[in-house]
Amino acid sequence: xxxxxxxxxxxxxxxxxxxxxxxxxxxxxxxxxxxxxxxxxxxxxxxxxxxxxxxxxxxxxxxxxxxxxxxxxxxxxxxxxxxxxxxxxxxxxxxxxxxxxxxxxxxxxxxxxxxxxxxxxxxxxxxxxxxxxxxxxxxxxxxxxxxxxxxxxxxxxxxxxxxxxxxxxxxxxxxxxxxxxxxxxxxxxxxxxxxxxxxxxxxxxxxxxxxxxxxxxxxxxxxxxxxx
Numbered sequence: 416x417x418x419x420x421x422x423x424x425x426x427x428x429x430x431x432x433x434x435x436x437x438x439x440x441x442x443x444x445x446x447x448x449x450x451x452x453x454x455x456x457x458x459x460x461x462x463x464x465x466x467x468x469x470x471x472x473x474x475x476x477x478x479x480x481x482x483x484x485x486x487x488x489x490x491x492x493x494x495x496x497x498x499x500x501x502x503x504x505x506x507x508x509x510x511x512x513x514x515x516x517x518x519x520x521x522x523x524x525x526x527x528x529x530x531x532x533x534x535x536x537x538x539x540x541x542x543x544x545x546x547x548x549x550x551x552x553x554x555x556x557x558x559x560x561x562x563x564x565x566x567x568x569x570x571x572x573x574x575x576x577x578x579x580x581x582x583x584x585x586x587x588x589x590x591x592x593x594x595x596x597x598x599x600x601x602x603x604x605x606x607x608x609x610x611x612x613x614x615x616x617x618x619x620x621x622x623x624x625x626x627x628x629x630x631x632x633x634x635x636x637x638x639x640x641x642x643x
Contacts, residue, residue, distance in 0.1 A: 431592030475594030
């Protein structure tokens with residue numbers, strides 16, 4: 416694994432949203448249970464709500480793949496309805512519920528922005544959700560672009576990051592995220608990957624291939640300062 420001294424200072428940093436900037440479970444889990452209550456009431460799902468861990472361990476995947484994992488026996492109609500309900504309930508939760516960023520995220524992003532680092536988000540989530548989280552936590556002025564699979568209809572984060580890099584003419588970036596899809600997106604596009612290990616989602620080898628793994632979001636400031 417590389418040390419901070421071997422890293423090159425990037426012109427930009429690209430952040431995953433869920434499990435990296437945003438404590439997803441603080442918004443997701445209340446919506447998750449309401450979603451299945453609604454599916455049962457509408458006759459689209461029977462039985463108990465699938466375990467929360469199944470949903471949390473699927474974060475970072477495209478929504479269509481998440482539902483295949485969470486409720487593999489459900490109908491296409493149930494999965495389509497789940498798409499609608501999840502966005503609806505999460506947007507409602509952003510407006511009226513309790514939800515949190517990881518500690519010091521806003522302060523750290525502000526410090527990086529003040530040092531001239533161009534900041535972006537690249538998420539496999541839906542457009543309104545990704546922009547809604549950033550707006551709710553007053554992060555919008557810090558980001559040059561918010562990219563989501565929902566808005567750009569991409570089939571992988573590799574392609575999403577490729578679009579971002581091309582559109583904004585970014586030649587050097589750190590891809591910062593907590594899932595294997597983030598590692599893949601960074602590496603396949605020739606960029607440095609900073610793996611985030613503090614969320615606790617995913618497999619033990621989730622961040623394999625990262626250049627550096629951090630256990631606290633504020634470590635980014637030190638890494639940036641020490642990079643060449």
